[in-house]
Amino acid sequence: MKKIKIVIADDHLLVRTGIISLLKDMPDIEIVGEAEDGQDAVEKAKKLKPDVVLMDISMPGVSGIEATLQIKESNPSIQILILTIYENEEYIFSSLKQGASGVLHKKVSKEELITAIKTLAAGKRYFSHSVSQMMIDSLLDKNDDNNILNSNDKIFLTKREKEVLYLIANGLSNQEIAARLEISARTVDTHKTNLMQKLNIKTTAALARYAFENNLK
Amino acid sequence: MFLLKLIFSLNNPVIIAILISLSLLGVIYVFYVHIIIPLNQKLAKEKENLELNNARMMALFARLNPEPLLRFNIDGTIILANEASNKLFEGLQIKNTNILSIFTSLKEFDIKDLIESQKTIKFSLEIKNKYYEVIAIGIRDMQFGQIYCNDFTQRKKIEDELTLSQKRLRELSYKTQKLQEEEKQKIARELHDSIGQTLTSIRLNLEVLKEGLDGNKEKLSKINDIYSLIDNATTEIREISHKLKPRILDDFGLIPSLKALCNDTSKISGIHGTFESFKLNGRLNTELETSLYRIAQEALNNIVKYSSAKEFSLQLVKHPGFLRLMIEDDGVGFDIEKIRHDPTKKDCMGLINMSERTLALNGNFNIDSRIGGGTEIIVEIPLEE
Numbered sequence: 001m002k003k004i005k006i007v008i009a010d011d012h013l014l015v016r017t018g019i020i021s022l023l024k025d026m027p028d029i030e031i032v033g034e035a036e037d038g039q040d041a042v043e044k045a046k047k048l049k050p051d052v053v054l055m056d057i058s059m060p061g062v063s064g065i066e067a068t069l070q071i072k073e074s075n076p077s078i079q080i081l082i083l084t085i086y087e088n089e090e091y092i093f094s095s096l097k098q099g100a101s102g103v104l105h106k107k108v109s110k111e112e113l114i115t116a117i118k119t120l121a122a123g124k125r126y127f128s129h130s131v132s133q134m135m136i137d138s139l140l141d142k143n144d145d146n147n148i149l150n151s152n153d154k155i156f157l158t159k160r161e162k163e164v165l166y167l168i169a170n171g172l173s174n175q176e177i178a179a180r181l182e183i184s185a186r187t188v189d190t191h192k193t194n195l196m197q198k199l200n201i202k203t204t205a206a207l208a209r210y211a212f213e214n215n216l217k
Numbered sequence: 218m219f220l221l222k223l224i225f226s227l228n229n230p231v232i233i234a235i236l237i238s239l240s241l242l243g244v245i246y247v248f249y250v251h252i253i254i255p256l257n258q259k260l261a262k263e264k265e266n267l268e269l270n271n272a273r274m275m276a277l278f279a280r281l282n283p284e285p286l287l288r289f290n291i292d293g294t295i296i297l298a299n300e301a302s303n304k305l306f307e308g309l310q311i312k313n314t315n316i317l318s319i320f321t322s323l324k325e326f327d328i329k330d331l332i333e334s335q336k337t338i339k340f341s342l343e344i345k346n347k348y349y350e351v352i353a354i355g356i357r358d359m360q361f362g363q364i365y366c367n368d369f370t371q372r373k374k375i376e377d378e379l380t381l382s383q384k385r386l387r388e389l390s391y392k393t394q395k396l397q398e399e400e401k402q403k404i405a406r407e408l409h410d411s412i413g414q415t416l417t418s419i420r421l422n423l424e425v426l427k428e429g430l431d432g433n434k435e436k437l438s439k440i441n442d443i444y445s446l447i448d449n450a451t452t453e454i455r456e457i458s459h460k461l462k463p464r465i466l467d468d469f470g471l472i473p474s475l476k477a478l479c480n481d482t483s484k485i486s487g488i489h490g491t492f493e494s495f496k497l498n499g500r501l502n503t504e505l506e507t508s509l510y511r512i513a514q515e516a517l518n519n520i521v522k523y524s525s526a527k528e529f530s531l532q533l534v535k536h537p538g539f540l541r542l543m544i545e546d547d548g549v550g551f552d553i554e555k556i557r558h559d560p561t562k563k564d565c566m567g568l569i570n571m572s573e574r575t576l577a578l579n580g581n582f583n584i585d586s587r588i589g590g591g592t593e594i595i596v597e598i599p600l601e602e
Contacts, residue, residue: 012414018421058410058464085413085455088465090473106417107448110424156493158530160545160593183593187585190595194534194543198495 003030004121007048009041009064010056019054022110029117038062045071045078051121057084057091065095072099079120089138092131102126155198164191168204169211285366289316293328296361305344305366323353331355332362348373391577398507405461408454416451466510470500474510478517479531486521494533497540505598508574509542515567516544516594524548524592542596550586
């Protein structure tokens, strides 16, 4: 059987040796190279043509995410498996955007690491449990841009903005709104200009119309 | 004859009446010439004396005034200059010159109108390294105007020193903050990269060790204990490092960082929070991103600690020429004046920090709060387009 060739990219020697010690006895996996930063990973990938690159995210100079993009651009058949200690969605979504096929937390067990490498080598995706959990949470989070359930055409207004808009629609002046809500006239103006900017509205009259059309009166 | 005699006789009542009238007129004439006329003359002289005295007194007051004082008539000609003003304008011909040639700031005003409408004009003047507050007052009844020059050099010096020391303090606080940020970032990176990665590699090596146990249950449970110890340490280090300086701020900028901050704060505190950004794309400069993040962090800290709010919202709205960060909550609010005047209060430091950070970016910091009615914090930073 053909061995799966891998390159390990991590700026920490200890982490690289840790991973190597996990994988060195595996008969179907061959570690063909190590890279100590993003630039190195790009060069090693080009030269050694591995099947899978185990990629750390934060590395000096070229980050793991940038290196992923560069490797995928020059050689799309190389699969990138992100190994990270960050579980923030930004890191995960942006590495996926740049072409990574899998994400693992560094708290990984030997079995899972091997499963992930084999899955990627077979051209499929792999995400550790905590990562997929986080991704789904983010997709369902109603405050999140990644949300798939929310149609994003409705612009979010805060409680206070709704109150100000309601009073504008009722024809109150800034001064009157300030008195009614016990806020300063300056704050009323701040809300008003924010509303206009958010809703792409240029005049107070148009704000009032927006309030009526959206049942905020 | 008899008739004539009869007419001019003293027995004729008409004659008697005429004689009485004539003597009355005589008496009146004598009274007028000898009593009324001299009396009038005396009064006029007294009045003249009084006015003269009055003028002398006023002149004396003017002369005695230790501050420079000038008097000018309706044409603008200086009719009086006291000793102090002569000294002030030493070497200049003051008396009988036009006021405008000395006080050029008055050129934009009509001197006649100044006197007729009794106006007061104030401006400042620098002469021989001294600063004067000049006041010109028109006095209609006297048909002249007066100019007072109050020396406020001392006050100005103190004011200038105060402004300078405020500026220095601000620079110092700015530098301290910057150093602190750099220091925090350094420690955060050290913790995360060095200790964090060491823990990771320990964990990976432990995986290898686990293999050689061949199902020894006792040793396996020991190793599992070590796993959880390592995991706890890793989590703690990640949290400390994140609190010091969130890595996501460096790597992805303000919007993802604020989103994460908002979500974390909501999760930990149970207060429902939202974050939205409008019309802002891409990265801002590092300093601006760090400062706005810290301001938001401080504001959310306060909300969690003091506000008892049910909801908060964090908004970043890009306007033409400036960026506005707005943090609102529906909590208990507070009396801004009270906190401002009591800097011993701990939460006051937070407000000062936020406002200092805003000022360092040439921005506007504004806070609006009322007891029982929530709080709005508004930060506006100018942006180059």
